Amino acid sequence: MRPITPVIMPLLTSLLSGMAYFIAGKYGLVLAIPPGFASAVWPASGVALAAMLLYPKVSTCIGIGLGSFALNLGVMANGYTGITIDMLTLPTCIALGASVQSFIGYWLFNQLLTNTLFDSPSSIVRFTLVVSPVSCLIAASVGTGSLFGLGAIDATNIAFTWLTWWAGDTIGTLLFAPLLIILFSREKRFTRVRKWQIAVPTAAIFSGITLLFYLSTVNQREDAQRHIVDTARTFAQNLSERLSISENKLLAYNAFFNSSSVITAVDFERFSSYILKDDHVFQGVGWTPIVSAENRPLYEALAQEEISPNFVFRDLNGEGSLVTSPEQAVYYPVFYIYPLAQNEKALGLNLSSLPHRLPILLRAIATGEPLATAPITLVQSNREQKAIILYLPIFAAPPLSAKNPNIAAAGFISGVFQMQGLLDNLVDQLIERKFGLRFIDTTDANAVSTLYETPRAKLLGFQPETIPMTFGGRKLEVTVFADAEYKIGSKDWTSWSILTFGFLLAALFQAFILLITGTTENIKSEVERKTLELNKEKNSAEKANLAKTNFLNNMSHELRTPLNAVMGFIALTLKTPTSEIQRSHLSKAQLASSTLMSLINHTLDYSKIESGRIELEKISFDLNIIIDKIYVIFLNLAEEKRIFFQIHVDPSTPKRLIGDPLRLEQILINLCNNAIKFTSSGGVTLKVNSEEVDDKHIALNLKVIDSGIGIEKEQQEKIFSAFSQAEKGTKRLYGGTGLGLSICKKLVEAMDGRISLKSKINIGTQISVQLCFKVDESEDGESRNITEKYRSDDTPLKNMNILVVEDVPTNRELATYMLADFGAKVFVAENGFIAINFLKENNKIDLILMDLQMPVMDGIEATKRIIADPNTRHIPIIAMTANAISTDVNACLEVGMLDHIAKPIDEQELVKKVLKHCKTGINRV
Template sequence: MKQVLLVLTSFCIHFLLVKLGTSFTLPFGYVSIIWPASGVILGMYLLFGRSVLVGVILSSIFTMTQDTDFDSLPSYSIFIFSTISILQPVFSKFLITHFCALPININKPKKTLNFLLLTGPVASLASNLVFVACLWFIVDIDVTTLTYIGVVKWIGDTISVVFFTPIFLFLYKNKFVKKARHTLPSILTSVCCFLLVSFIFLLVTNDDYEDKKVSFVRTTQPFIEQFNITQAKIKHHLKSLDGLFQASTDVTRNDFYKFTNKISNTDTKIRGLAWLPYIHGDDRAKFESLLQKEMLTDIHIKKLTDKGLVVAPEQSLYIPIYFVEPLDINRAAIGLDISTHPIVSETVIKAINTKSYALSPLTSLAQQPTKRTSMIVYYPIYTTDLQAAEDFMGLVEVVFEINVLLSDIYNQYGVDEFTYKFNYEKDSIYSQNSQNDQNRHSLFTHSVDIDMFDKKAQLSFSSTPDFERSLINWGYLSIMVAGCIIGVICVMFVFFIVTFKSSLTRKVNEGTAELLNKNNELQAANEAKNLFLANISHEYRTPLNAIMGFTEIAKRETSDNVAKDYLSKIDNASNILLNIVNDVLDLSKMQAGEFTLESIAFKPSEVTKSVIEMLNKNANEKSITLTCEFCSSFDLWVNGDELRFKQIIINLINNAIKFTSSGGVKVWGECIDDSDDTRCLIVKVIDTGIGIKLEDQERLFTSFAQAESSTTRKYGGTGLGLSIVKQLCALMDGDIQLISEVGQGSEFIIRLKLGKSTPVDKQNVPAKNELDNQKIDFSNMNVLVVEDNKVNQMIVQKQLSSLGAKSDLAGDGQEALDYLADNMPDIILMDIQMPNMDGFTASHKIKHDSRLEHIPIVILSASVGKEDRDKASALGIFDFINKPFKQADLLRVLTKHAV
């Protein structure tokens, strides 16, 4: 039962693969270069034995009986070729068992190549020599084409074996190939290489076949054109004779001879030109006497019968042949009455009725009774142009032999490239091919319909073996061979790489596990570092808020100049420390991938001017100038993170002031429309400072780096500023460039791509200098401060008190709600992180209370990120004060919400 199942399985597989292969059969037939059946069957035979061969023979017989290439071959040829189909697997197995050390270790390239050569090229060559020899004896085929067919079959079988046989031997345990692990990549590579090589071959050969097909059609065009020209010449001859008989009613035989001798002296091969007068029955004797006077041999009007030509019986009318040229070869036709002709009489009647050309079927002539290749064109002649029935004089005719006419055209234009067939009626067919040629299957055929006088005709063309041999292209076969070699190299390379990889897997896994452990430790340490930096920078703000807050209060309340000087130094030191804390926090967020930008409309020129005003004091203290020069386009509005843009400008100008001891710092700005929705913002900060060495410029933008260690000692700084600037520029789809020369100063150029924006009417908040000059009475304003830190409570109350505002305190969100149950403040300053109830929870309850929702809430926190701003915006809160804060920050929000 198992053997029967193997036979059926191999039959089905072979049948399907043969059907697949025959879809790509060569134009010459019999073989295909894409023939996966050979490799698959060899693999199955090596695995499962002889039962596979039985299925292959049965499948071969079945498929060949359905193949049109074998229809014209003797029936025994099918059994011969079916037997040949199993020679290759049998011979391959013989070679493997006698010339290979089994099982083959495919990890060794030499043994693998030896196996592939024996089963592929060697075994395929032997079986294909037998195939070609049998084909030579059975089929009439030229040596060149036979050689090409043999080489194609050899290459096709070799490629199939090389790519597909190893796949089967990889899939199942067997005695021929040593089992290997991780063979799937090699199998997939093998299949992909085979498909790729086959696709390339099909692509180039199909293009070549289509080009040859077009070339064949073009080859027939001159023949068709000349055929139409010949038809036009025949019409011209008939029209010329019409003119002769209309010009004179007394045309003699000599006149006809001279005239026809002139018009027929062309390259058109015609049998004869004739005049056929219309004779009434009463005028028969007169006509026959004319024939007698001209001393013609036969002086009677004749009729064509089955027994040959006989004297025509008495009848009412006759249309006999009278004048005919050339006379010598057409003399037997004189006197023949065509009105009773068994073949052409209908054509004659049609010519008279339609008063135009009429073409007869293929017929034999009276002067050539055994040759049926002649065609006759009739044209009626009338005495006047009115062509009335009573004016009918007779007919003129042109006789030509289609075989002679077409052969003459063919000798001019189509020798050795095509054969032709002409037909225009059911039985009016002429073919150039012999009977053997007609049985031959041509690769190219082409047909064209033409109008031939009054008939619809067709010219059909078939390619000749000489033309078809031009399809043979040895270059394409070399492509397949090269592709096969490259494919084998790729498959072996992949296999050896995979094998090598498996041998390293254990070591790699051990190393990977160790690296993973180290990586986890490093990630944990990095996360701990980022968390520590974020937390410590956040925690720094609370004491800084106290230091900066009390310093500001003390500076305002003391009149001692020495104390004020000390307090100013404390204030400056606090600002420096705050900048460091901010930089560390920003850096930790960037490294953790948690840094995001906001997008709001702002005017670059206003932001830059505000920074210049803020830092102008620092420049004045060093006796250097701080100026700006903006293009008019710098006033255009953009969408982006205004705060971070401001941070970039602050860092660059601060750096320029820090490293410039004489001269000045200049800020230049421009805004260019980059596309329909973006603008390119260009800012240059130019100083006359110490300059930077070329070798130090690249690392200047690295975190914690400065030009040299002495710079840190002399000028101070952490080295974070420019690193943060560079990362901010990258986040804004831009970059930063440095141009510097030692002793000549530096020029920092930033380019940012920001979205376009239309001018926005920002809330009417007075600028800082306006606030300083304004005297607003806040005595009627009551402020609720929700803050859990006692020191911060004291600072806020003190700052509010100095502004004239009243304030009440709440230690957390719940205390704030309890306070609001009985009181109605004008504004609430809300911290975020508090015990019992945080600021957002309390704010949510306030904003959803119809009695309290109108009270403005200002977030007062040590850290307000984008997430916090989004939460606040969702609650309708848009004002924020970051700790540490100045009294000016309080003044700004109080002024905004003052009634």
């Protein structure tokens, strides 16, 4: 007996590979983008190649063909219902292409990759650039050719279909073949860890792109739905305009009748031929007079003479035949009609004999408005054609004959609106754009009548749009829907791009992962060593950055703490009786200290200048104060070098400006310092004037002129660059870093200003700066000192209990003197812990001034505990610290402090902020 296994195994392999291809193909169909019947990503191509490489070749190739055939047959037969012989050709051709492609891909893989698989860059490149794209040319070419040859696609969609098919197969192969080969491989080099490293990112990216594709198709569907709505509204508007134009043509007959002395059949035909020239809406236009029984012979005789010898009043009987009208009190005959040739059957028709016609005529007479009939089938038509007739009442008609004026009465102008002519090219435009139409009359809800309907099936999944209309007293509805061909009427390039480029990037990313993991397996120890070194360098860099940050914080604190005492006690001494000489010396020392403080601020802020993140203030300031500071600072320096330093300020220059005084002061300090440094004889002059820009702004012109060494012409272009000086020898002779002018240029540009330079060797240099400032026109500026602001009350802080939490004795003493001088009752605590214990017994404190860096408990922790305590959370807390860097200020505000006062303390700012927060109070939630 022959063994069963050799027979069963090939069958089982064919079955499993066919099922795998079928399932992957089903998923690929979900990603299909019309037109073209091709998916932008075809996972089945990757499954096919992987199966060919992992399992027996012949049976796998057969199984792939069977899976492809079954899949495409289901698509052709719409779920395997109604399968015919004619449907078998296309799936067979596509299945053949899939089988041949998988075999060619297997052959190329073995020829180019041998045993390297995906462990080397060269193997990945060959697989990406040769194996996948070349082998996938086969199925795309065979499938697209078959679709076109069998009429499934037209010539305009060949390129799109082929490109989508080829790209989909290529990306599917690139993405899924390596993944499946590695996951199902039994080779030791593909460890479990490496499989997870490849599978998890690929699955995540694949899922993400699929989600994006889904969202894109949903958005596309919403756009399509909006397109249907817009199309329906546009169609309804065009139809409404066409009805309105046609109704206006009937109204023209009213004017025609009212302006004529006699209306003959010839007159009516001539006027109608003019009005209805090139009109496709009206089947005909008629004149229907209201005729009494006694005038019937006169009308019939006139019509027989002018229109037709066979003219008589006729009724439509119950069998649908026209018979001579019996005697009745009033007739409504169709008397004139245009065009006569194609509407002759309706001539003489007594409208009162038609069902439901007389009530419409009587209601039109009663309302004076044109009224339409329900949809009818035209009597004169050789085929059934829907139409509606609009009757316009005419109340004062002229005679129809000059010989007999009695042949005149009120009547109706009627217009027969044929649906084919009314809709005409409007429907053609809809059909061309893959839309269908249903036009119905809903006046009678129990008997809805269809006026027009396109013979096209609705496309499922899209809601039709219905627009209600009214015409001639009738209720109409226009419904526009996407037909069965709408879905392939436009190319969804967005979704196509998401799938194609998304999965292409995913495939490339997977190739990158393969390369990385393969390299990792081969040189694992080297990677570990490099990683260790990189980690060390990273930690070193992080420590250096942390050290820099700590250095800036400590430097700020250490410089500001003694400077706070110097400036504070100078200010307090100035408030005591002193001689004029002492006051002059102290004032100059105060100005110099203030400038030193500005220099410290700018030095600590240099990193912001370097990175371009310069924060500019817009506050009111006194220009004279800045000029005075500059004069005090550089007069002594100039005298030491035995040169002059002078300042000329145009008297017309406004004194009070709005802008950033610290940046302006820094620019002047750098320019003047640079000029004095490079001047050995003569001197330096600062000139200040202004030009009016508009009613509220001025251009402040600053010129620093020196008689120094000058700058070579070729060096002038780079003099404003960082770490640059006029020549190499200059740095050795005069010192400096070369940052001064670079900082000036950055500050000027940040303030939207201009800076320029003129220089001649051994003659001198002139640097000009122009900055725009707003003029401060307010009478009460921020620069007034606190004693002026409170002349009527020298103790604005009277009756206020303020707790100062500060660990430095001199700072505590200084703050106590300042606050007490303005009337406050001051309590002190050496650190946060002592402050909290003090508040437990003295909770009637109005405000707390809190330092940050203190032993035992710092200001941040103390603030958190004070705010957390219901008994003390109402007390406003203001940071009073030498840490003025923005990160420290933000930390104060984030923890719950209301404001920040930088050391050295400005007593005007101190009193202003204390009053502000004591008066406004606080409400923490």
